[in-house]
Amino acid sequence: xxxxxxxxxxxxxxxxxxxxxWCPGCDDYVILRSMLKALPExxxxxxxxxxxxxxxxxxxxxxxxxxxxxxxxxxRAAAIASGVKLANPNLSVWVATGDGDxxxxxxxxxxxxxxxxxxxxxxxxxxxxxxLTKGQFSPTSVLxxxxxxxxxxxxxxxxxxGELAIGARARFFARIGGNTPKxxxxxxxxxxxxxxxxxxxxxxxxxxxxxxxxTNYTDKAVKDEQQLHxxxxxxxxxxxxxxxxxxxxxxxxxxxxxxxxxxxxxDLLVHDAKCENEIMHHMLxxxxxxxxTGIIRSVEEPTLEEREAELTEQVKSNSNFSKVDDLFFxxxxxxxx
Amino acid sequence: MTLxxxxxxxxxxxxxxNAVVIRFVGDSxxxxxxxxxxxxxxxxxxxxxxxxxxxxxxxxxxxxxxLYGVSGFQVHIGSVEISTPGDDLDLLVAMNPAGLKxxxxxxxxGHTIIVDTxxxxxxxLQKAEYETNPLEDGSLENYRVIExxxxxxxxxxxxxxxxxxxxxxxxKNMFALGMVYWMYGRDMKHTLDFFEKKFKFKxxxxxxxxxxxxxxxxxxxTLELIPNSYSIAPSTMPKGTYRIVNxxxxxxxxFLAAAEKSGLELYLGSYxxxxxxxxxxxxxxxxxxxxxxxQAEDEIAGITSTIGAAFAGDLAITTTSGxxxxxxxxxxxxxxxxxxxxxxxxxxxGGPSTGLPTRTEQSDLLQAMYGRNGESPVIVIAASSPADCxxxxxxxxxxxxxxxxxVILLTDGYIANGSEPWKIKSIKDMPDIKPNIxxxxxxxxxxxxxxxxxxxxxxxxxxTPGLEHRIGGLxxxxxTGNVSHDPLNHESMTNIRAExxxxxxxxxxxxxxxxxxxxxxxxxxxxxxxxSLHSAVRDMSKDGYKIGHAHFHYINPMSKNTADVFSRFxxxxxxxxxxxxxxxxxxxxxxxxxxxxxxxxxGLPFSVIDLKAKFKTLIKED
Numbered sequence: 001x002x003x004x005x006x007x008x009x010x011x012x013x014x015x016x017x018x019x020x021x022w023c024p025g026c027d028d029y030v031i032l033r034s035m036l037k038a039l040p041e042x043x044x045x046x047x048x049x050x051x052x053x054x055x056x057x058x059x060x061x062x063x064x065x066x067x068x069x070x071x072x073x074x075x076r077a078a079a080i081a082s083g084v085k086l087a088n089p090n091l092s093v094w095v096a097t098g099d100g101d102x103x104x105x106x107x108x109x110x111x112x113x114x115x116x117x118x119x120x121x122x123x124x125x126x127x128x129x130x131x132l133t134k135g136q137f138s139p140t141s142v143l144x145x146x147x148x149x150x151x152x153x154x155x156x157x158x159x160x161x162g163e164l165a166i167g168a169r170a171r172f173f174a175r176i177g178g179n180t181p182k183x184x185x186x187x188x189x190x191x192x193x194x195x196x197x198x199x200x201x202x203x204x205x206x207x208x209x210x211x212x213x214x215t216n217y218t219d220k221a222v223k224d225e226q227q228l229h230x231x232x233x234x235x236x237x238x239x240x241x242x243x244x245x246x247x248x249x250x251x252x253x254x255x256x257x258x259x260x261x262x263x264x265x266x267d268l269l270v271h272d273a274k275c276e277n278e279i280m281h282h283m284l285x286x287x288x289x290x291x292x293t294g295i296i297r298s299v300e301e302p303t304l305e306e307r308e309a310e311l312t313e314q315v316k317s318n319s320n321f322s323k324v325d326d327l328f329f330x331x332x333x334x335x336x337x
Numbered sequence: 338m339t340l341x342x343x344x345x346x347x348x349x350x351x352x353x354x355n356a357v358v359i360r361f362v363g364d365s366x367x368x369x370x371x372x373x374x375x376x377x378x379x380x381x382x383x384x385x386x387x388x389x390x391x392x393x394x395x396x397x398x399x400x401x402x403x404l405y406g407v408s409g410f411q412v413h414i415g416s417v418e419i420s421t422p423g424d425d426l427d428l429l430v431a432m433n434p435a436g437l438k439x440x441x442x443x444x445x446x447g448h449t450i451i452v453d454t455x456x457x458x459x460x461x462l463q464k465a466e467y468e469t470n471p472l473e474d475g476s477l478e479n480y481r482v483i484e485x486x487x488x489x490x491x492x493x494x495x496x497x498x499x500x501x502x503x504x505x506x507x508x509k510n511m512f513a514l515g516m517v518y519w520m521y522g523r524d525m526k527h528t529l530d531f532f533e534k535k536f537k538f539k540x541x542x543x544x545x546x547x548x549x550x551x552x553x554x555x556x557x558x559t560l561e562l563i564p565n566s567y568s569i570a571p572s573t574m575p576k577g578t579y580r581i582v583n584x585x586x587x588x589x590x591x592f593l594a595a596a597e598k599s600g601l602e603l604y605l606g607s608y609x610x611x612x613x614x615x616x617x618x619x620x621x622x623x624x625x626x627x628x629x630x631x632q633a634e635d636e637i638a639g640i641t642s643t644i645g646a647a648f649a650g651d652l653a654i655t656t657t658s659g660x661x662x663x664x665x666x667x668x669x670x671x672x673x674x675x676x677x678x679x680x681x682x683x684x685x686x687g688g689p690s691t692g693l694p695t696r697t698e699q700s701d702l703l704q705a706m707y708g709r710n711g712e713s714p715v716i717v718i719a720a721s722s723p724a725d726c727x728x729x730x731x732x733x734x735x736x737x738x739x740x741x742x743x744v745i746l747l748t749d750g751y752i753a754n755g756s757e758p759w760k761i762k763s764i765k766d767m768p769d770i771k772p773n774i775x776x777x778x779x780x781x782x783x784x785x786x787x788x789x790x791x792x793x794x795x796x797x798x799x800x801t802p803g804l805e806h807r808i809g810g811l812x813x814x815x816x817t818g819n820v821s822h823d824p825l826n827h828e829s830m831t832n833i834r835a836e837x838x839x840x841x842x843x844x845x846x847x848x849x850x851x852x853x854x855x856x857x858x859x860x861x862x863x864x865x866x867x868x869s870l871h872s873a874v875r876d877m878s879k880d881g882y883k884i885g886h887a888h889f890h891y892i893n894p895m896s897k898n899t900a901d902v903f904s905r906f907x908x909x910x911x912x913x914x915x916x917x918x919x920x921x922x923x924x925x926x927x928x929x930x931x932x933x934x935x936x937x938x939x940g941l942p943f944s945v946i947d948l949k950a951k952f953k954t955l956i957k958e959d
Contacts, residue, residue, distance in 0.1 A: 071810060083646040087651040332382075334381065
């Protein structure tokens with residue numbers, strides 16, 4: 001019998017022969033390396049991996065992975081990927097997209113792909129700026145941000161990607177700093193394992209047009225104090241000394257210190273990523289201090305392709321038609337003699 | 338013409354006719370489409386050739402009795418070849434004053450109008466903007482008007498059945514149908530069977546409808562106002578098994594056949610738009626064939642998901658109408674650049690912008706040809722009748738899959754909603770479809786390696802080991818397929834993509850003019866005007882004119898013998914339901930010929946009478 005187990009791939013198996021052309025120092029390199037490390041761990045055949053992208057710096061991604069891939073048109077990656085997955089549900093389909101690509105020009109596809117819950121993985125490179133068009137504000141740029149198209153400061157309030165995703169009924173949402181390859185690699189593997197649309201927001205620093213936009217959260221010196229990395233089933237603890245945590249105070253999250261005011265570790269909130277009710281996930285997404293990273297939401301339910309397959313089987317078993325001739329010659333036909 | 342209502346005829350005469358045109362009109366809720374369809378099916382099964390044309394408002398249930406809420410169904414039946422739903426009417430059945438007012442002009446002088454007098458109330462007359470009652474003011478003098486109190490007679494017939502008033506009034510269309518069945522010697526059996534099947538679980542409704550149609554039938558038989566009935570002999574169509582199809586159904590079925598023949602699964606990505614939506618409605622039914630029909634969030638997702646499905650190895654199509662084609666333009670460019678096989682169906686409607694959604698027009702030809710950024714030729718073909726939508730949907734799939742290029746298939750609202758007999762084609766009678774799929778990398782595969790003859794690139798489908806590759810909208814190197822901005826490479830790739838589409842001319846049939854190989858006048862058309870042009874040329878040819886008809890199904894590229902056909906006629910006239918779009922293309926390609934134009938943009942098909950008048954003038958001018 002042929003061995004159907006997936007062969008053990010290495011980083012190099014997924015590395016394409018194309019020269020990577022992002023700016024030196026860009027977090028995109030971290031994302032690419034994390035992905036190339038994650039892919040061999042996914043138990044997916046190389047020929048079954050498909051990367052789809054739209055337009056933007058992030059969207060060059062498919063060229064750098066030696067798998068099947070398509071560099072599409074601006075904003076449409078999620079829709080192209082939906083077609084790929086519906087055509088062949090056995091494929092592992094990935095979308096590489098940016099904040100402009102996914103939430104401005106492609107906003108409609110972004111919300112609908114999340115609503116439908118196809119088993120796709122979307123990596124959202126959020127750098128709060130338009131890079132490839134050289135520095136205009138994006139739908140995640142903060143108020144007051146000075147850019148080439150907002151020289152006096154941005155007046156358009158931003159989206160919070162996670163909040164938009166939850167509103168669109170996302171089942172899997174994770175957030176990760178662009179400078180943490182180890183955690184990112186693990187997240188990519190978790191996203192692939194999750195059955196349904198996974199959205200991973202990477203806080204990706206653009207060294208040229210928006211350098212340092214996440215430094216307050218992601219810089220090594222402050223990261224432990226500023227970020228709370230959640231794990232399902234674990235208490236919400238953060239801080240260099242692991243001494244801070246979150247509790248629920250009325251309808252808001254409150255930061256407490258273990259050992260103060262009789263607070264013990266067991267008083268802290270325990271993260272439940274699998275809770276269907278999204279209110280806590282929503283609160284975690286919107287928290288700015290600490291900034292929550294990790295898998296915030298992970299709630300499985302049937303995917304679109306599963307629902308479609310089930311329905312197709314049902315229709316097939318109730319139908320007398322198996323070939324088109326059965327249809328063409330059925331019903332109201334008549335003979336001309 | 339006044340009719341003597343007192344005179345009786347002992348036995349009614351039967352008059353032989355070759356063809357008749359009948360139109361049923363009423364409120365959009367009056368069931369005119371059903372009435373017309375029943376008459377059509379019954380006539381077709383009797384052996385007549387038929388062609389139909391429904392005409393309905395874009396409002397779903399327009400205010401009752403209003404002029405813009407009139408829904409109509411026209412059917413042309415004959416013992417002779419029928420190519421169009423007909424121009425002027427032999428019989429108009431008007432269920433209300435608004436229907437009479439909006440359709441009267443189409444009735445031939447001296448011919449018959451049946452009206453439901455019960456609906457000619459003061460209120461309805463006002464809604465139809467009649468100042469005086471046309472049944473009383475002499476304005477219908479030139480017609481033979483049969484006044485029937487259909488609503489009251491229907492109510493009378495259904496007395497004691499226990500039906501509510503609404504259901505009673507709703508079945509009056511069957512009274513009208515019964516009358517018309519008697520007048521044209523039709524058997525009621527098909528319709529009676531239809532009721533039984535349709536209302537299997539509502540036997541009272543089936544009984545009511547059967548009762549009303551019979552009442553109408555016998556009423557006509559005894560009514561002195563109708564002195565005779567007509568007989569239309571079966572036509573001499575080729576032997577075989579037939580069914581009545583409309584263009585949208587035939588289009589959908591053509592794709593089903595192409596999927597089965599090519600061995601690929603069918604994917605449809607679509608967003609609802611009039612008048613293309615019925616193709617989606619049809620294909621979603623066929624999950625038993627494994628059809629994946631995806632109603633997307635917008636037109637763009639409709640086509641881009643289609644591109645994704647094509648990349649993943651399906652026969653992938655998207656369906657739309659004019660405004661949707663505009664939205665899909667950029668994505669067609671992507672499919673063209675990545676050289677993926679997709680079919681884009683554009684069921685044209687009146688434009689520009691939202692235009693006339695439920696009316697027909699041929700004004701998207703230039704959009705299909707040129708409506709994209711950059712040098713981006715695609716194959717453009719057009720279906721020409723309801724039934725041949727089947728063949729051209731199949732052909733569009735074959736060309737896309739074998740030449741690795743997007744194909745735009747143009748149909749229009751007229752043939753999409755119109756119906757005619759289709760001599761059913763079995764899958765075994767259809768030509769093979771051989772997509773250029775490769776499954777191993779033994780010969781150093783490159784995604785842009787091409788077939789030497791057709792220039793179609795290899796199709797390596799995700800899931801195939803060893804053939805992993807990336808494609809995209811950026812220009813790529815001619816040999817490696819890698820992204821390239823090299824100036825000479827770009828020019829070379831631009832030429833290759835153009836040449837690939839041009840070489841399709843080696844795989845398509847010649848243009849063959851009908852009725853004359855040479856002569857005084859060549860009538861040129863494309864798409865859904867075939868029936869009207871064909872009828873006009875046929876009639877004139879019979880009368881001895883040296884006139885031919887060349888109808889284009891292949892617009893990009895064109896058949897190789899096109900210039901040769903043009904050279905054999907003294908004059909060429911290009912007839913289109915637009916302001917001259919094919920003319921524009923022809924003038925650019927064949928500037929050695931003078932192309933005269935005949936254009937109409939009223940949202941309506943050509944009138945055969947008008948066409949003949951125009952053609953005769955042109956021939957006489959010499």
